[in-house]
Amino acid sequence: MIRSLWLSLCLLGVAQVFANEPSSQRQAELKNMLKHDCGSCHGLTLKGGLGPPLLAADLKKTPDDYLILTIQNGRKGTAMPPWKPFITEQETRWLVQNLLKNPVEPTLVR
Numbered sequence: 001m002i003r004s005l006w007l008s009l010c011l012l013g014v015a016q017v018f019a020n021e022p023s024s025q026r027q028a029e030l031k032n033m034l035k036h037d038c039g040s041c042h043g044l045t046l047k048g049g050l051g052p053p054l055l056a057a058d059l060k061k062t063p064d065d066y067l068i069l070t071i072q073n074g075r076k077g078t079a080m081p082p083w084k085p086f087i088t089e090q091e092t093r094w095l096v097q098n099l100l101k102n103p104v105e106p107t108l109v110r
Protein backbone atom coordinates (compact mmCIF):
# COMPACT_ATOMS: atom_id res chain seq x y z
CA MET A 1 0.00 0.00 0.00
CA ILE A 2 2.63 2.53 1.10
CA ARG A 3 4.84 1.28 -1.68
CA SER A 4 2.25 1.88 -4.39
CA LEU A 5 1.51 5.32 -2.98
CA TRP A 6 5.19 6.13 -3.16
CA LEU A 7 5.35 4.79 -6.69
CA SER A 8 2.43 6.89 -7.88
CA LEU A 9 3.96 10.01 -6.33
CA CYS A 10 7.16 9.29 -8.22
CA LEU A 11 5.27 8.80 -11.46
CA LEU A 12 3.48 12.08 -10.89
CA GLY A 13 6.84 13.80 -10.49
CA VAL A 14 8.16 12.18 -13.67
CA ALA A 15 5.00 13.20 -15.56
CA GLN A 16 5.51 16.80 -14.48
CA VAL A 17 9.11 16.83 -15.65
CA PHE A 18 8.07 15.46 -19.02
CA ALA A 19 5.20 17.89 -19.37
CA ASN A 20 7.83 20.58 -18.75
CA GLU A 21 5.45 22.39 -16.45
CA PRO A 22 6.03 23.83 -13.02
CA SER A 23 4.26 21.96 -10.20
CA SER A 24 0.78 23.20 -9.38
CA GLN A 25 2.09 24.82 -6.22
CA ARG A 26 4.79 26.61 -8.20
CA GLN A 27 2.19 27.67 -10.80
CA ALA A 28 0.22 29.32 -8.00
CA GLU A 29 3.37 31.12 -6.83
CA LEU A 30 4.10 32.30 -10.36
CA LYS A 31 0.56 33.63 -10.79
CA ASN A 32 0.88 35.43 -7.50
CA MET A 33 4.18 36.93 -8.58
CA LEU A 34 2.66 38.04 -11.88
CA LYS A 35 -0.07 39.90 -10.09
CA HIS A 36 1.93 41.50 -7.31
CA ASP A 37 5.45 41.92 -8.69
CA CYS A 38 4.92 42.30 -12.43
CA GLY A 39 1.58 44.01 -11.77
CA SER A 40 3.26 46.82 -9.86
CA CYS A 41 4.68 48.09 -13.16
CA HIS A 42 2.56 46.42 -15.83
CA GLY A 43 -0.74 47.07 -14.04
CA LEU A 44 -2.65 44.76 -11.71
CA THR A 45 -4.66 43.47 -14.69
CA LEU A 46 -1.55 43.68 -16.92
CA LYS A 47 -3.08 46.37 -19.09
CA GLY A 48 0.01 48.50 -18.72
CA GLY A 49 1.31 51.18 -16.39
CA LEU A 50 4.95 52.15 -16.09
CA GLY A 51 5.63 49.04 -18.21
CA PRO A 52 3.77 48.13 -21.43
CA PRO A 53 0.62 45.92 -21.35
CA LEU A 54 1.27 42.17 -21.14
CA LEU A 55 -1.95 41.07 -22.82
CA ALA A 56 -1.75 38.43 -25.53
CA ALA A 57 -2.59 40.90 -28.31
CA ASP A 58 0.41 43.02 -27.33
CA LEU A 59 2.85 40.19 -26.69
CA LYS A 60 2.06 38.44 -29.98
CA LYS A 61 3.97 41.15 -31.82
CA THR A 62 7.23 40.02 -30.21
CA PRO A 63 8.91 36.60 -30.66
CA ASP A 64 8.46 34.32 -27.60
CA ASP A 65 12.18 33.85 -27.15
CA TYR A 66 12.76 37.57 -26.99
CA LEU A 67 10.01 37.93 -24.36
CA ILE A 68 11.63 35.16 -22.34
CA LEU A 69 15.03 36.83 -22.63
CA THR A 70 13.49 40.15 -21.57
CA ILE A 71 11.98 38.63 -18.43
CA GLN A 72 15.12 36.65 -17.58
CA ASN A 73 17.62 39.46 -18.15
CA GLY A 74 15.54 42.64 -17.93
CA ARG A 75 16.10 45.46 -20.41
CA LYS A 76 19.13 47.60 -19.75
CA GLY A 77 18.40 51.30 -19.62
CA THR A 78 14.72 50.71 -18.81
CA ALA A 79 12.85 50.00 -15.57
CA MET A 80 12.41 46.33 -16.54
CA PRO A 81 14.49 44.35 -14.01
CA PRO A 82 16.00 40.87 -14.52
CA TRP A 83 14.00 38.02 -12.93
CA LYS A 84 16.64 35.33 -13.41
CA PRO A 85 17.41 35.13 -9.67
CA PHE A 86 13.77 34.25 -8.95
CA ILE A 87 12.42 32.21 -11.86
CA THR A 88 14.03 29.64 -14.13
CA GLU A 89 13.94 29.80 -17.90
CA GLN A 90 11.43 26.96 -17.95
CA GLU A 91 9.14 28.82 -15.54
CA THR A 92 9.50 31.98 -17.61
CA ARG A 93 8.52 30.05 -20.75
CA TRP A 94 5.45 28.71 -18.94
CA LEU A 95 4.50 32.26 -17.90
CA VAL A 96 4.89 33.62 -21.44
CA GLN A 97 2.93 30.74 -22.97
CA ASN A 98 0.10 31.35 -20.53
CA LEU A 99 0.10 35.08 -21.16
CA LEU A 100 -0.10 34.37 -24.90
CA LYS A 101 -3.12 32.09 -24.46
CA ASN A 102 -5.31 34.89 -23.22
CA PRO A 103 -6.68 36.93 -26.11
CA VAL A 104 -8.34 39.69 -24.14
CA GLU A 105 -7.97 39.45 -20.41
CA PRO A 106 -5.27 37.32 -18.85
CA THR A 107 -7.09 34.62 -16.86
CA LEU A 108 -3.86 34.29 -14.89
CA VAL A 109 -4.65 37.49 -13.06
CA ARG A 110 -8.03 37.90 -11.43
Ligand code: HEC
Binds near residue numbers: 051058
Ligand atom coordinates in the same frame (compact mmCIF):
# COMPACT_ATOMS: atom_id res chain seq x y z
C1 HEC B 1 10.01 48.15 -12.07
C2 HEC B 1 9.02 48.02 -13.11
C3 HEC B 1 8.82 46.66 -13.78
C4 HEC B 1 8.58 45.45 -13.17
C5 HEC B 1 8.47 45.14 -11.68
C6 HEC B 1 8.39 44.49 -14.25
N1 HEC B 1 8.51 45.11 -15.45
FE1 HEC B 1 8.39 44.21 -17.31
N2 HEC B 1 8.86 45.98 -18.20
C7 HEC B 1 9.00 47.19 -17.55
C8 HEC B 1 9.27 48.23 -18.55
C9 HEC B 1 9.49 49.71 -18.27
C10 HEC B 1 9.29 47.57 -19.81
C11 HEC B 1 9.54 48.21 -21.18
C12 HEC B 1 10.99 48.10 -21.51
C13 HEC B 1 11.31 48.78 -22.84
O1 HEC B 1 11.12 49.99 -22.91
O2 HEC B 1 11.71 48.06 -23.74
C14 HEC B 1 9.02 46.16 -19.55
C15 HEC B 1 8.94 45.19 -20.54
C16 HEC B 1 8.50 43.90 -20.33
C17 HEC B 1 8.26 42.93 -21.38
C18 HEC B 1 8.45 43.14 -22.87
C19 HEC B 1 7.11 43.51 -23.46
C20 HEC B 1 7.15 43.64 -24.95
O3 HEC B 1 6.05 43.76 -25.53
O4 HEC B 1 8.23 43.62 -25.55
C21 HEC B 1 7.82 41.80 -20.78
C22 HEC B 1 7.40 40.49 -21.45
C23 HEC B 1 7.80 42.05 -19.36
N3 HEC B 1 8.22 43.34 -19.11
C24 HEC B 1 7.39 41.14 -18.43
C25 HEC B 1 7.48 41.31 -17.05
C26 HEC B 1 7.20 40.29 -16.09
C27 HEC B 1 6.73 38.88 -16.41
C28 HEC B 1 7.43 40.84 -14.86
C29 HEC B 1 7.33 40.16 -13.50
C30 HEC B 1 8.10 38.93 -13.34
C31 HEC B 1 7.82 42.23 -15.07
N4 HEC B 1 7.85 42.49 -16.41
C32 HEC B 1 8.10 43.14 -14.05
C33 HEC B 1 8.93 47.42 -16.19
C34 HEC B 1 8.76 46.43 -15.23
